[in-house]
Amino acid sequence: ASVSEPAQKCCTENIQPFLTSILEELMGPVSSGFAEVRSLFDKEVNEIIQDFQQTNDMTRLKENVDQLMTLPFNSLKMEPCYLKVNLLQELLQDLKGRFKVYHIDFVIQRTQNFMQELMENAVYTFEQLFSPSRQADSAKVATTIEKVKLRVLK
Numbered sequence: 001a002s003v004s005e006p007a008q009k010c011c012t013e014n015i016q017p018f019l020t021s022i023l024e025e026l027m028g029p030v031s032s033g034f035a036e037v038r039s040l041f042d043k044e045v046n047e048i049i050q051d052f053q054q055t056n057d058m059t060r061l062k063e064n065v066d067q068l069m070t071l072p073f074n075s076l077k078m079e080p081c082y083l084k085v086n087l088l089q090e091l092l093q094d095l096k097g098r099f100k101v102y103h104i105d106f107v108i109q110r111t112q113n114f115m116q117e118l119m120e121n122a123v124y125t126f127e128q129l130f131s132p133s134r135q136a137d138s139a140k141v142a143t144t145i146e147k148v149k150l151r152v153l154k
Helices: 004-014 016-055 058-068 075-085 088-099 104-135 138-153
Strands: none
Touching (some): 004 016, 016 058, 016 075, 016 088, 016 138, 058 104, 058 138, 075 104, 088 104, 104 138
16 A cells, blocks of 8 residues: 555656657557568469469469468568567667666567467468369469458458
């Protein structure tokens, strides 16, 4: 009871007024990283569409979709997404001094884990929605892939 009132006063005066601006500042790199995940997924699926339109090879299409499924675990391709979030390192250093924010690396790592999880969900959903269409007429496959991609991105 004797600590509650001074703690509430401290939070109300010294932390709460800054929370909105801190959140906005931190969301920049986070949003940028997630936008990069979306862009990477879009680019990879577009490459699958282009390859299929050039080759019209269903076996190669299956290989490309299987390769897409490994995208979340491809650190080379995911790295640009992760790098966007590394900007949090600088932002959180400032907060560390002002608000005693610790475990900066943990915050960045968790954000990157969420980005990988988002990509896993995107490629899994793509594969699940597209899988029944693989036996369809090859003339419609590219259109179907595009529709599935747009559905996943939605």
